[in-house]
Amino acid sequence: MAERDRAEVVSEFTTERLSVYLRCLGWLESQGQTTISSHELASRFHLNSAQIRKDLANFGELGIRGVGYNVAKLKRHLITTLGLDHTRKIVIVGAGNLGMALADYRGFHGSGFSIAAMFDSDPARIGMSSRSGVPVLDRAELPRLARQIRIEIGVIAVPAEAAQQIYDLLVENRICAILNFAPARLRPRHAVKLRNVDLRINLEVLSFFLKSSEEQPHRRT
Amino acid sequence: MAERDRAEVVSEFTTERLSVYLRCLGWLESQGQTTISSHELASRFHLNSAQIRKDLANFGELGIRGVGYNVAKLKRHLITTLGLDHTRKIVIVGAGNLGMALADYRGFHGSGFSIAAMFDSDPARIGMSSRSGVPVLDRAELPRLARQIRIEIGVIAVPAEAAQQIYDLLVENRICAILNFAPARLRPRHAVKLRNVDLRINLEVLSFFLKSSEEQPHRRT
Numbered sequence: 001m002a003e004r005d006r007a008e009v010v011s012e013f014t015t016e017r018l019s020v021y022l023r024c025l026g027w028l029e030s031q032g033q034t035t036i037s038s039h040e041l042a043s044r045f046h047l048n049s050a051q052i053r054k055d056l057a058n059f060g061e062l063g064i065r066g067v068g069y070n071v072a073k074l075k076r077h078l079i080t081t082l083g084l085d086h087t088r089k090i091v092i093v094g095a096g097n098l099g100m101a102l103a104d105y106r107g108f109h110g111s112g113f114s115i116a117a118m119f120d121s122d123p124a125r126i127g128m129s130s131r132s133g134v135p136v137l138d139r140a141e142l143p144r145l146a147r148q149i150r151i152e153i154g155v156i157a158v159p160a161e162a163a164q165q166i167y168d169l170l171v172e173n174r175i176c177a178i179l180n181f182a183p184a185r186l187r188p189r190h191a192v193k194l195r196n197v198d199l200r201i202n203l204e205v206l207s208f209f210l211k212s213s214e215e216q217p218h219r220r221t
Numbered sequence: 222m223a224e225r226d227r228a229e230v231v232s233e234f235t236t237e238r239l240s241v242y243l244r245c246l247g248w249l250e251s252q253g254q255t256t257i258s259s260h261e262l263a264s265r266f267h268l269n270s271a272q273i274r275k276d277l278a279n280f281g282e283l284g285i286r287g288v289g290y291n292v293a294k295l296k297r298h299l300i301t302t303l304g305l306d307h308t309r310k311i312v313i314v315g316a317g318n319l320g321m322a323l324a325d326y327r328g329f330h331g332s333g334f335s336i337a338a339m340f341d342s343d344p345a346r347i348g349m350s351s352r353s354g355v356p357v358l359d360r361a362e363l364p365r366l367a368r369q370i371r372i373e374i375g376v377i378a379v380p381a382e383a384a385q386q387i388y389d390l391l392v393e394n395r396i397c398a399i400l401n402f403a404p405a406r407l408r409p410r411h412a413v414k415l416r417n418v419d420l421r422i423n424l425e426v427l428s429f430f431l432k433s434s435e436e437q438p439h440r441r442t
Contacts, residue, residue, distance in 0.1 A: 012426055082425050101319035102420070106381070108420070112428060177428075183328060200240075200329065201237055201241070203311070204303050206398035207333060213397070213412075
């Protein structure tokens, strides 16, 4: 299958699970474990073993029947598949509480990603920097930075009203992968990958658990 | 199937998809659409139609062959299933950039959830409030509030080093559903639902897209 087709066929849900598997494997490796079966992977991390085999089958034969997967090999393969074997530069637009929190978010630093700068239009914020040292630049300077360095990912951390304008600005500056935190429905552009982050889903998952607990005959007191 | 079994069988991935379907249905309803087939639902929202039928089959026969799902009915059913038919109170521990951003996050307010308070131990933050009006209280007051009102969900927005202590504090105060934003591996307790939010997964999904684009024969210029 050509890479292009693969990218279209593999859904975001699958890609998310690959990310989850990668985390699990990293942890297993840190514990000194060298092989793992899909069943063990499933039961240790509350995943589904049939789903694991299906997801990993898309990416070539990496498991050995009766033995399982080689942890280090599968991990390396997932790193390459996810494109995490080189560093991609990120900019964050919006240096309010959310932008600042993201600039300092540990998972956004190191192994695969580097935050080049934050941008804002508020003079009170321009010139500041996050605790981890990410500078806040004038939004008007974004095109200049985009010419100087190759920015691959843009993060939208502005209010909903400004989100479309920022999306357009990022795309005009040839940033083709965009992570949107604003609760706004953006008009997508061709060949641009937009991922909307919806944190509310996390609350709904917890609500489902609470609802199910409530309906048990023996409630906790 | 008893509710308890159902909660254990239905994975978090499934629950997340139910959340996604709910959003789609809400949007369709706002556009005046009254029925939708699993195929149309799949193609309009880049989901998988077989997966949709499987997910919704768990929750009873809601589709009519040849016609599809009744949008309003399915939406109501999902709201009930996810336990969003009454308001659950939330507290956020940690009133730094992340806590403040979450307190003002639109998806955390209304229809199903209400943020009662933020807590912090820093005297400089206590007494402040978020832009949306959520007050920052002294962390020492958490037990008192938990006795006064029923808090169902606790959000951990403190640095990794303090996360376990906050988790324990929340559980001791009978908060059984916890959303953790700290990059810390927490020791779970029985009958407590812990959901770790890992925002880095979003970057990895984008990285996968970028990688796939790079490998196309005709690269964008």
